[in-house]
Amino acid sequence: SAVISQKPSRDICQRGTSLTIQCQVDSQVTMMFWYRQQPGQSLTLIATANQGSEATYESGFVIDKFPISRPNLTFSTLTVSNLSPEDSSIYLCSVVFGGGQETQYFGPGTRLLVL
Amino acid sequence: QKEVEQDPGPLSVPEGAIVSLNCTYSNSAFQYFMWYRQYSRKGPELLMYTYSSGNKEDGRFTAQVDKSSKYISLFIRDSQPSDSATYLCAMGSGNTGKLIFGQGTTLQVKP
Numbered sequence: 001s002a003v004i005s006q007k008p009s010r011d012i013c014q015r016g017t018s019l020t021i022q023c024q025v026d027s028q029v030t031m032m033f034w035y036r037q038q039p040g041q042s043l044t045l046i047a048t049a050n051q052g053s054e055a056t057y058e059s060g061f062v063i064d065k066f067p068i069s070r071p072n073l074t075f076s077t078l079t080v081s082n083l084s085p086e087d088s089s090i091y092l093c094s095v096v097f098g099g100g101q102e103t104q105y106f107g108p109g110t111r112l113l114v115l
Numbered sequence: 116q117k118e119v120e121q122d123p124g125p126l127s128v129p130e131g132a133i134v135s136l137n138c139t140y141s142n143s144a145f146q147y148f149m150w151y152r153q154y155s156r157k158g159p160e161l162l163m164y165t166y167s168s169g170n171k172e173d174g175r176f177t178a179q180v181d182k183s184s185k186y187i188s189l190f191i192r193d194s195q196p197s198d199s200a201t202y203l204c205a206m207g208s209g210n211t212g213k214l215i216f217g218q219g220t221t222l223q224v225k226p
Contacts, residue, residue: 004158031212042121042203042216043159058213092158096212104149104214106158 002027002105006093010111013083020079021110023093028073031096034066037109038089046091049076083114118142121204121217130226134191138204138217141185145206145215148180150189153201153219162202163189194224 007022023032032049046066047055055068070076080087090109097103121138128134136150147166151159163178165171171178177190187206191198204217 033212042218043205043214044216045213048212103161103164104212105161106151108158111156 002095002097004093004095004105004107006107006110008110009108010113012113012115015084015114017083018079018081019083019112020077021091021093023076023078023107025074025095027097029095030073030098031104032070032076033094033104034068034076034078035092035094035106036089037092043092046078049078049093080112083112085114088112088114116141118215119204119206119217122220123218125221125223127223127225128194130194130196130224132194132224134194134198134222134224136189136191136202136204136220136222138187138206139185140187140206140215142206142208142215143182143185144208146208147206148178148187149205149207149214150176150178151203151205153203155200159203191222194222196224196226199223 003026005024013019034046035043037043045058046061047057049055049068049070051070067079090111092109093107094104119140149164150162152162153159165178168180168182175192179188201219201221203219205214207214
């Protein structure tokens with residue numbers, strides 16, 4: 001089965017700074033997504049990472065705060081900008097390999113703590 | 116009202132018990148339904164998926180969907196301590212890949 005990796009696995013950041021999270025898959029995927037899982041909460045979709053074009057953001061999430069890149073079929077980055085303590089969450093990438101959207105697989109997550 | 120409701124638990128059962136995990140939803144447009152298992156400090160792991168009413172079985176796990184009642188269930192037979200995790204239901208429709216998740220139910224299986 002394919003491997004989905006995320007870097008960093010965790011980080012502690014100061015407010016006002018930014019963190020860029022990488023998602024790497026060892027085989028080509030058709031779709032890539034970024035989710036947020038706040039403490040004690042479920043997963044919320046931030047955006048769909050589109051290859052070679054701007055990401056599609058969900059309501060409540062904006063490009064200035066969460067810029068996303070997807071330069072190819074196996075890699076994407078999510079930046080969380082101008083960090084505040086409210087951004088402390090787990091950030092997860094997920095992918096679809098070419099089957100239906102019901103077979104969506106998640107990376108291990110990046111745990112972010114903002115002080 | 117949330118689109119997907121799931122009792123957060125925690126649910127504690129003895130080893131060997133049959134576990135029933137449930138979600139209700141309000142959006143009749145949902146077409147496919149999934150169950151994920153998430154161990155502490157790990158990403159969600161896809162357990163099962165289905166896109167029709169009825170039952171789907173995989174080993175000790177059975178996923179059940181009742182679209183008329185907008186209700187899905189995951190049954191775990193002969194539960195093991197290694198099944199202790201948070202179980203998330205998720206639903207989607209169309210071809211956007213967007214999933215709506217339940218809050219997750221924390222399950223503890225005691226030896």
